[in-house]
Amino acid sequence: MRFAVLGSGSQGNGTLIASGNTLLLVDCGFSLRETERRLALLGVSAAQLSAVLVTHEHADHVHGVGLLSRRYNVPVYLSRGTLRGMRKPVEAAGFLAANDTLQLGDLSVTAVGVTHDALEPLQYVFGDGSRRFGVLTDLGSYDAALLSSYQGLDALLIEANHCRDLLGRGPYPMFLKQRVGGDYGHLNNHQAARLVSELDWQxxxxxxxxxLSSKNNQPQLARQCFVDTLGCDPDWLQVANQDSGLDWREIA
Ligand SMILES: [Zn+2]
Ligand SMILES: [Zn+2]
Known part of the structure; x- marks a missing residue:
């Protein structure tokens, strides 16, 4: 199994997971043209996509989903709540709810419910029979049930949205600071690092x-927070950024 990131942040998200002949895209927050460009940089085309899985209805996750799915005939899976929340609805190939499992070609998908200011947000864990990869962004808090869904992974992509101090001092109006930093907002660096420390992350x-927020975080702050919390090698940590995402990573 391998994965790559088209881009990550409030301007657009997209993560690719591939195994055998199966190629899945989690979210498509870019325009169709930009999605095509970013896919090409990663050596794939939209015509190869087996399916798109949507996490929730925020624009940075759904902006290009409708056009992409219609232009290339790609099936879309999402929760009923997410479909209800989308400004431009898409045709759903199937609905997912928390704890559902779906087999798409060579990959299994498990949906995990999260706390976020969306109607029915889901995050996903993928398996190819021997390895498991988890995607976990857009959540403001977590509990024991969420931790158990993300135990025993071989690779994890996790949100480190903001630095609590930068958010507090930053340019956002108070209501937005409270939303971003609240239980239905986004994980800050400390929360994300603590979450990982509660997994068998070794x-x-x-x-x-x-x-990562471009206004309320900095890659080196996020990295340092994880290094301090986990005691891990700083060079082992990877950051997916907004402009160039992350190149393919193999899960051996
Ligand atoms: Zn988001
Ligand atoms: Zn969101």
Missing amino acids: NLQHLVLAH
């Missing part, structure tokens, strides 16, 4: 920090 081949 077995991870890849730990990717994602969905």
Whole structure:
């Protein structure tokens, strides 16, 4: 199994997961043209996509989903709540709810419910029969049930959205600071690092920090927070950024 990131942050998100002949895209927050460009940089085309899985209805996750799915005939899977929340609805190939599992070609998908200011947000864990990869962004808090869904992974992409101090001092109006920093907002660096510390993270081949805020975070702050919390090698940590995402990573 391998994965790559088209881009990550409030301007657009997209993550590719591939195994055998199966190629899945989680979210498509870029325009169709930009999605095509970013896919090409990663050596694939939209025509190869087996399916798109949507996490929730925020624009940075759904902007290009409708056009992409219609232009290339790609089936879309999402929760009923997410479909209800989308400004421009798409045709759903199937609905997912928390704890559902779906087999798409060579990959299994497990949907995990999260706390976020969306109607029915889901995050996903993928398996190819021997390895498991988890995607976890856009959540403001977590509990024991969420931790158990993300135990025993071989690779994890996790949101480190903001630095609590930068958010507090930053340019956002108070209501937005409260929303971003609240239980239905986004994980800050400390929360994300603590979450990972509660997993058996030593077995991870890849730990990717994602969905970093351009205004309220800095890659080196996020990295340092994880290094301080986990005691891990700073060079082992990876960051998926907004402009160039992350090149293919193999999960051996
Ligand atoms: Zn987002
Ligand atoms: Zn969101």
